[in-house]
Amino acid sequence: MSRRQVLSLLPAAGLLAVAAPSRAAAGIDHARLIANTVSIFAGTSDVNARPEVAAKLATIVRTARQRLTAMDQAGADELFSGLRLGTDDVNLRLAYQYLFEIALATRTPGGELDDDTAVQRRVVDGLQWLHERHFGDQSTGYYGNWHNWEIGIPTHVSRTLALLADRVRAERPDLTAAYITSMDAFLRNGKNGDVDLDSRFHTGANLADITANRILQGALTGDDARVGKAISDQATVFATIDPYNLQHGNTDGHYRDGSFIQHHSVAYTGSYGKALLTRVVQTLKTLEGATSGGASDLAGVVHRWIADGFAPLIFEGWMMEIVKGRAVSRTTTGYADVGVIVEAIADLADHVEGDGALALKKYAKFLPAADTAAFVSPISIARYAAIRADSAIPAADLNPSERSVAFNAMDRNVHRRPGYAFALARSSDRISKYEYMNGENLMPWFQGDGAYYLYLAGEDQREVFGVDYYTAVSPYRLAGVTAPVEERRTVPDLYGRFWYENPGHPLNFTSSSESQNTYVYFPRAGNTFSGGATLGAYGAAGMVQSDDAAYTAKQAGLLPDDFVAYRNARATKSWFMLDDEIVVLAAGVTGQGGRAAVTTVDSRIAAPGDTVALTGEAWDGRAWQAGDTTPPRWLRYANGTRSTAIGYAFLTRQTVAAGLETVTRSRRVVRTANPDTSVTKNVFTASVAHPATGDLTALAYALVPHATETRLRGYTNGPLTVLANDRHVQAIKHKTLGIVACNVFADGPRHAERLLIDGPASVIVQSAGGRTVVALSDPTMKRDRVTVVLSGAALRLDAADEGVTVRRVPGGTLVQATTRHAHGRTFTATLR
Template sequence: MPHLSRRQVLSLIPATGLLAATASPSRAAAVDHARLLANTLAIFAGTPEVNARPEVAGKLAAILAAARQRLTAMDQAGDGELFAGLRLGADDANLRLAYQYLYEIALATRAPGSALLDDATAQQRVADGLRWLHERYFGDQSAGYYGNWHNWEIGIPTHVSRTLVLLPEGLRGDLTATYLTSMDAYLRSGKNGDVDLDSRFHTGANLADITANRILQGALTADDARVTKAIADQATVFATIDPYRLQHGVTDGYYRDGSFIQHHSVAYTGSYGRILLTRVVQTLKMLEGVAAGGAQDLPGVVYRWIADGFAPLIFEGWMMEIVKGRAVSRTSSGYTDIGVVIEAIADLADHVEDALPLRKYLKFLPAADTASFVSPVSIARYAAIRADTTVPAADLNPAERCVAFNAMDRTVHRRPGYAFALARSSERISKYEYMNGENLMPWFQGDGAYYLYLAGEDQREAFGVDYYTAVSPYRLAGVTAPVEERRTVPDLYGRFWYENPGHPLNFTSSSESQNTYVYFPRAGNAFSGGATLGAYGVAGMVQSDDAAYTAKQAGLLPDDFVAYRNARATKSWFMFDDEIVVLAAGVSGQGGRDVVTTVDSRIAAPADAVTLTGERWDGQAWQPGTSAPRWLRYANGTRGTAVGYAFLTSQPVTAGLETVTRSRRAVRTSNPDTPITKNVFTAAIGTSAFAYALVPNATEADLRAYRGGPLTVLANDRHVQAVKHKALGIVACNVFADGPPRPVERLLVDGPASVLVRSAGGRTTVALSDPTMKRERVSVVVHGARLRLDSADEGVTVRRVPGGTLIQATTHQSYGRTFTATLH
């Protein structure tokens, strides 16, 4: 599927959007506004034919039940309320909810088959409610815009725009013009009441939301210019982000390697990325038959988002934690997270030239709970695909796949029995995201935290919000953390952000300084990346302080601003078939602090039959508190799962089980105060250098085999980390140091670099990348027999040098991409 530049995207926009980008409003192409509104009505309310289908009955019942509940709340409202219990005037979230409730009533009056269909009384109450809210709480610009900017510029306008579409034209009256004036005025992050592509707020999913609203607003007022400009503005999100040629300074969006960034530096496919996906697919449906021209290749771009961006991150129907930002602390599960993704895939299948792979994928994924679908039409379409016996089930992922999302510092390694997901950080990508009282203890989530998903397991029992609730934030699997106690932002400052508008950096709730130092601070290291060779991979990272600590030491931040110093470590992960090998060196707590590296933390229900077994280096059975283990095995007999840990170096390992009870509110202030109890397994190392292998689904016999097994640690220090897998014929390494080339086995590597070399079947394949994303070229010399080139990626050259063969890749502006060459 294509990677499109902004210029290519503009060439594919329907004539309406293209003219809006180049012509004055008076010359904008004509739009069939009635068709656009009818399409939108069908998306949200369904059609008589669709709503009569049995698969849609549940959705229709939910629409009706929500409306009746809201009408009852209106009947019971007290003074100053539109809905009972929803106090207005100081809480912007409550105001957004009030508009949402009006939308839900209006939806039930337009959904064919609903008992409230065309109910004039209910519709009048919606219109009156819109007028009442505007007069008291939305129309006064001087009193509004408190709290979260998103509610005023996106949340409320979304509900208002859709509600106006749902109301009969005769009831809209002056409401449309009144609200458009106010919504334009509240678009303060824009320009002259419109989208500003140079605004840091008008990017990615936020831009898609704002422009979708403005398309509807233009259709309601028959304003061709508003519609066409909104289409053109939204179309910019289809362009693949080129970090070396940014448009409007925007880093948010999809990258060539499938990465998705929102908030400038947060890996966010699993939250904002899916919002963007569903919004642009809805726009494609809204615009069907609306104007001349076409956007035939844009659905192909979205297909690539799904195949390269979403599919690797969805394991047996679960959205992985590494791309969810602060949403990891929410009570919705990874299964429900993909509901809107599945809906978008089902809808997209009607727009792409070859829809069969998408239909196969929908059959392959576990059946979705269609209650999370937005559109009744989508439910019917999805049900038809699932029921089609001529479509076989097939994953969009190969059975074996390793994906380096280097543009967002993430790696995913998949095998039929498991998936391994790794979260890194750098000077380009944030260590974590905290905001609005969500993800209260995120400090180490980008410091090499990893998640090992086992096939056939209910991932709600292993990960999700309960994992972050029960497991200490200092003991997330894979994390190296200093031994200390930190305080959350609300504990430190008494609010959800740090407030100091008088400081030169102007700390307010949505300021750039708040983003940089509180909400999603970046790291300070350049080395974070890796390479893939077929289905195998290597990744590395140098752990550093975040931007806040660095700035505090430089005297740039206020005295009362609290910043925490991080531990140090140089780490590598080598991903093979049966194991993931982890190396660490230079591990230090800094400033005299102790430091702990967590090999793994796993949760289980208290009643689960959990066992922990192991063996010492002398072959005797290991017991907690005894000498260093050669291997450990954690098994959950109730769930039929197991993970093994084969230690390749000898060092003390603290391992054990603990029953933990904690409220979900510990990780998110708005979570229900629901205590959960989990049996928590933790294994940790306190030494400065070590090597071990994670072995998914291991038996004790599998772990004993590592005594003379295929793995050899070739180097493990702050300069070079390398392993050899004899059975696979692979040598893999990270060279962290620059300067003279470093010898690794029969290789001579010019660092910094990530390298894999595999020799099999008389051929040698070399894969290399620049994890710093700063080098002009990376090279490796393979010593030994004269090798001849079979094939190579563009930018790779091969030539004979004394004693071996030089493979060199031009990595200038490649943003961590892997280059390969095959020789014989």
């Protein structure tokens, strides 16, 4: 839906029944809103009596007692032992978090601290103390990260005030109003102490967080207008982003193809996306019965987020690396990410009508059992347990068994088959190459340069990917990446802090400035070609590798002399995603500037005790050995302990450096806040070197999940043919599938097999049983139309997407798609 469509939907949606202040006075039950909030976090007597919730109650009480002990042991200028206050915004946020955790235990029915008035008074006194000394004075606050002041601290404060509303009203009647005044004052990226939809800080998940807090604040003070505007502001996050009709200049949110973007250019479903999901579902629960009407329409929108945006990115309960931004370096990503989503699914099922509710419950049952100890709400735990225990609900994936998804709006691909999933990260002048921030993801440089991840069924993905993958594998040898041969330094190493500081420069480099975002935190690439087409469950993607915005700006003299920017390697790449293999083509590879380059075919990690074997065969049929300079025809990496294997069928002849090494590193090499835990892994790497001198090289190979040696030998005279592989055209043919897939990077007509394609374009054609299906897209997102001519006997149109025309031309059949403002979408036509 567009924002305009959402706005037309709002009056019928219960979530927005209070959007207009004129309707708000009669439409809001503030007491119910607060009671709903308390029950979300503390549960109810009936729910908390259930055995499934016992562990959560124990955790709430145990955490509160730990915080109380820290309170008892606090030193000078501390509310809690170990949290020195006055200059550290993180410590101040944690102090408020600890107060919330104590308050929660005093409102949790069935808990040992339930309704403990003495403890509640300690919390209220703590709130008063923090406000007087560290939060109420605007002249001494707002140091460090803006997020703590505008979102983190207000979240804990608002929830704590809601939990202890009666106690605060009785003992500190002015405290709530004082805090709201201060929180409004700290909302410095807003407007007049309120949300500003034109602010780059008030978008997506951040906007949902801020508005959820303001809903609570309005309920606490009986402020209908505040609640109504906050709900109305939050409603904008439900709108599908239309990049050709941006509202408030905002690019953050969900797109038609299932993509989710935060920070205006970062693919972020797996981090900020799940945070947004959690917040809007919590809002649905908070407002239930507190406003007139229902909210099934907006709940249906969230259901589509899950089906089209989240589900493709979840493999056997693991959130894929390609949509986590800087969170890839955290120790808790992966299964824990999906646990958050499962909680939202269990709750959302109660708000979605008809078949949608059952589909969500089936999916919650299909995913591996979540760790409910990490759930926020005891009620969610009970709901989820009921779904898992209900024999009338069959487990069912929201993904079809075979699926290929082009998230072109965020430069990502996911390709799924029974037994494996392939995930690809691209970049462009629209989407960032990577995200680094706050000492997280310290060595991200090539993560958007065609890095890919091949997930195999049955594996514990924590042992294969996650933080340990980035810890053990060289950042220059991520699977799929072409990198120059050089050593780079992290931002803290370069500048002695987590960002580049130069407020005197015309670009005003400060910690959260736009220039910091553009050139340090998440720089975009320079290429326009990044995208591809899908045809049913098959996919094609292409990308022209480029420098990032920082290097380009530095060469143009726009950045300070002491700002360090790195030049990238160059390559033109394609990925053709089929049934049994993913075919990878690279051409025009150069390290630039007299540097060599290396393309990594794959890098994988295993536990030191795993039985790992590497076998292969040369083109003359001899056995290939590690260290052999003879070009291999195929290689096979097998982990006998895990019963998994991947094959690499080479379609061009080149020396491949492949081998195993034991690597030990601390997890702090990728994130400064990680525990200083040493990780030892057996690292397999297969790579191709591109010398600094000589002709630009091209290579082609196929990744073959679960390959046997017999199957790999079959590629000698097998179904795959490389039709073209240069900087202008990359194309392959799969004889068995009847598929020709092609990326044309150059302008003008280009030939591939029996196709004449007007480039730039991505095209897949499949012919079988007298039927030919053609799929076309514009990976540059700049063309008005894409055209392909199929030579041979004229074909007649059977069916086509809107915007596709078919006509006979001399020597064949012309298929043309109107791609203007399609944002990389695929158009198909079926011919006979």
